[in-house]
Amino acid sequence: MTDFNRTGASPTTNDTAVDFNADITPTGGGTVEFTPAATTSFDSEATSTAGAKQTLKDEASKLTAKATEKARGLADEGKAKATGALDEFSKLMEDAAGTVDEKLGEQYGQYARSAAQAISGFSDNLRGKEVDDLIADASDFVRKSPAIAIGTAAALGFVLARIVKAGTDADTTPVVKG
Numbered sequence: 001m002t003d004f005n006r007t008g009a010s011p012t013t014n015d016t017a018v019d020f021n022a023d024i025t026p027t028g029g030g031t032v033e034f035t036p037a038a039t040t041s042f043d044s045e046a047t048s049t050a051g052a053k054q055t056l057k058d059e060a061s062k063l064t065a066k067a068t069e070k071a072r073g074l075a076d077e078g079k080a081k082a083t084g085a086l087d088e089f090s091k092l093m094e095d096a097a098g099t100v101d102e103k104l105g106e107q108y109g110q111y112a113r114s115a116a117q118a119i120s121g122f123s124d125n126l127r128g129k130e131v132d133d134l135i136a137d138a139s140d141f142v143r144k145s146p147a148i149a150i151g152t153a154a155a156l157g158f159v160l161a162r163i164v165k166a167g168t169d170a171d172t173t174p175v176v177k178g
Contacts, residue, residue, distance in 0.1 A: 075131040086123035090116045 093116035101109030126134070142149040 072131055079126065079131065079134070083123045083127045086119055086126070090120040090123065093119065 093112055097109045097112035097116065100112045129137075
């Protein structure tokens with residue numbers, strides 16, 4: 001075997017045997033005949049690597065399916081909470097319409113009733129759709145009106161930031177007992 005790792009000298013050889021998992025037979029005239037074995041360790045390594053890849057793909061598919069199912073469950077739960085909140089808000093607006101009639105006039109009370117009916121209708125529409133349908137509707141809306149979608153996202157972000165900031169400010173305000 002040739003040693004190429006020596007510095008400052010030319011390569012040397014030693015008589016260490018190398019197992020190629022094959023038959024090497026000397027022939028006449030100083031040549032050697034090499035006959036590879038029927039199966040090599042490379043073939044079994046390639047098979048085990050392919051098996052490992054397939055196992056990883058299968059496990060990734062299972063995890064993806066579990067994550068998708070969990071996300072759908074959470075989305076359904078969120079949809080139920082949102083429709084419940086919208087129904088409560090609709091009832092609140094309907095109840096407030098009577099007060100608006102007395103204080104501001106029937107025309108403004110009717111506006112409140114119309115708003116309550118619109119919110120109730122939206123809640124019913126939301127309740128009647130599957131999560132996949134809602135995602136498709138949102139995607140279509142963003143494709144058709146990207147400027148409105150970006151503006152809405154910015155407004156919601158601003159509102160959420162204000163809510164979070166108000167919550168953290170309330171936590172850090174010292175309470176003075178007198």
